[in-house]
Amino acid sequence: MNSNSGYKAFLSDQDVRWCPGCDDYIILRAFARALAAIGLPPERHVVVSGIGCASRLPYYVNTYGLHGIHGRAPAIATGVKLVHPDLYVWVITGDGDALAIGTNHFLHAIRRNLDINILLFNNEIYGLTKGQFSPTSRLDLKTRSSPQGNIQPPFHIGSLVLGADVSFFARVPGNDLNAMTKVFVEAARHKGTSVVEILQNCPVFNDGVFHPVTDKSTAVDHALWVEHGRPLIYGKDGKRGIVRDGCGLRPIRWESEQPPSEVMVHDEKVDNPSYAFALTQLSDPMVFGIIRRMRRPTYEERSQALKQKVAQSAIVHDFIRKAILQENT
């Protein structure tokens, strides 16, 4: 990996204008490192965003970038990707951008399994518009638009995207440079839509909401990092784990040396999304890492196959054919 030295080439010359102390700075660095680690020249990356603090990111990376309109980045990215299936197409979006105004496009891109990578900066607030509650804000949260407390229950992002059969879903803390870098690279390598939910602290409007699961001191007992083929074990003393509980999952503790045999082993590839769904329903511990990664045909692959199967099928007059179709067809 040349990511630690080469990443600066992926940063543009523009002044970065997020608030001091915002996780977005760390995410930007992790993103540039991931781009360097992928090892392709910058012109092979296209970064598309919507509107929000998060969505300013394309200006700060030295690639092709399109700062779109609120909520529509997945749709814009679809056009880019279908014209150039060989490019790496990234969508940078926020919880408001992807889950309020843009839910429609977000879910349809996932359903189609377009080979794009969606980095969702979830700060559970509208940052750019100065602190209104968002579709992921928790109940009772007091914000500028909910001075008496929020009464709209939040989306679970993971559960929502699994409902659209997402083929890659990961969750990472926005303060963990190395973990983010690694997961972004894996997301890029995955064929199909990758959604990475980044728990991003907004120190100005929603400070500390993720503290228990992202701060080193508390995270050990409240965060579970999953890895394919490894048991679902966490905790300071390694004596906490996850077992099946009816249709869902449940954390347990044990005292013995060996974990009980019911403790589950992580399998990111299972076709049925129920297991991954159950993981995303857990809040203590909060699950991090690659929760689901499986292969199903991408939209581009289906489109390619269709084009090879059917020749242009309309019957047109010869002179029209000559005018509109390439000679070799």
Next chain:
Amino acid sequence: MSQLPSNSSTESSVTRIVLHIAGDSGDGIQFAGKQLTIASAHRGYAVITMPNFPAEIRAPKGSLYGVSGFQMHVGSTDIHTPGDTIDVLVAFNAAALKKALPDIPEGKIILADEDGFNPSNLKKAGFTSNPLTDGTLDNYQLITAPISKLTRQALIQTGIHSKLTQRSRNMFVLGMILWMFDLSLEETIAQLQQRFKDVPEIAQANIAALKAGWNYAETVELLQPLHLPIQENENTNAGQYTIAHGYEACVWGLLAAHKEAKRPLFFASYPITPSSDILQYIGNFLSEDVEVFQAEDEIAAIASAIGASFAGAIGTTSTSGPGFALKSEALGLAVMTELPLVVIDAQRAGPSTGMPTKTEQSDLLQALYGRNGEAPLIVLAASTPANCLEYAYWAVKLALEHITPVVLLIDAYLIMGAQRLEASALKKLPPIAPHIVSEDTTEYAPYLRNPNTLARYWAFPPMQGKMHRIGGLEKEDVSGHVSYDPENHHKMVQLRRQKVERVQQVIPPLQTEFADTGELLVLGWGSTYGSIKAAVQYLYEKGHAIGHAHLHFLHPFPKNTEQILRKFDKIVVCELNDGQLHRVLQSTFPGMKFWKYNKIQGIPFKEHELIEAFQKILTSEYSPVQHNSSS
């Protein structure tokens, strides 16, 4: 107006005929109409057709609102409209007769399937007694035949099972009509074989019914008065034309431009009446560099097209009124990012859902101004089903050469109508030179402009060394960096406006037909071309100094527009809306006076109403507002 020579017989043949076929929406009327159109064009006749669908998908049988109609104006001379009045009606049932009757002048021909006039059908159509027998139609040439029964008998003889017989009635009737017009069966048989090549029993049933209809018409003397061969057309240019529906011509225009420009074509859309035909048809042309994407809504359709343009393709999308409204914000993004983009809006009667299957020209102001901020773009309008090809092509050309969004306005009438398209039309298409940055540019600045056109230079991934970031935020001139500088914003707003205005330098001048100076200029745009032309021609031939000019470029206007307008004493602007172009002209040419003639009924102008309106204007003192009296 019946003084129009719609049926000026010379001995045994006529120069043109308006035929109308109507029945239930499940009767295959449109399919029969399409076959008839193809057969007529194959013979070299000029045709213009107009379908009239019910809004319901499968309306109850025999009901008035379930009537599906198809009108064809066919002839050996120039034909400009689907025809004001009907010369020959073919009615499959009582409701079809009821709806068409007001448009049939006395003395004209009605051919009715008597099996469609049973008591239940008569009741549904609101007849208290049978009009075929009670004398209602005494002043018409009425011919009745038990068409359902005859079709059944013909098919039973060939051993085809009975389920197909009812559905083959349309082909029996088509056979009769082909005989009427002296058209051969060959072309239709070939079409049917091709169309139903995977279901031979249907092909067989249809062909048997077609032949039976033809034979019946020839054998039964009763039908002799219907034998109306159309005069041979001397310059038919055999093989050098095809029938084009507006939607087909749009698709061909996009594809021809794509081929000429050598850029990939990306088309995205969301179904909406009446634009869906474009989406449905273009799907037949998928290829390595033609991508067709049905999006989740109109916003996603235009947004994906913008993404495609950013990636170096010709981003295109089509929609109708309400969907066009949804695209406004993204259109603004295309204006701001200055990306090539084509939006086709097939207008329909509005506002809101309005009358989805009916035509109107009421999205002009939306196309010109319907965005937040100062957001100018190029607006074009096709005027005939066939020239949708030419203007779709021009839309792509201007988008790629000026790196800007272009709106092409068509409407329900154009997209569904059909007409002959001559091969020569394709030879007139100008070359396309996309304004792409040259490879050896080392310091790429996304908003550096061509000094003549003010177009920015298009660069796209994965071009090396041309990476750039653009978006909806205001940019600094040349560098494209985000900028909130007041002077810069002022300058950029003006540059975007001037860039569009300079398109005037390259678009064809406004033309006049008939008088090019004199008493009255009739100015129109879009699908009203045919009816205006026919009306102006009539008055011109009567000796009036009346001319017709039709705007295909609505923003910017052709350079010579004012010059043309000043050559006439009076100008009348005719539109199927409440006066949108009229309003634009008044503000663009403040010193001039414009009459207006408008119709907002969801249907095209009739020749005779225009003739009457123009006659009034020709003889009256100035009083610039002249509304359709019935509206």
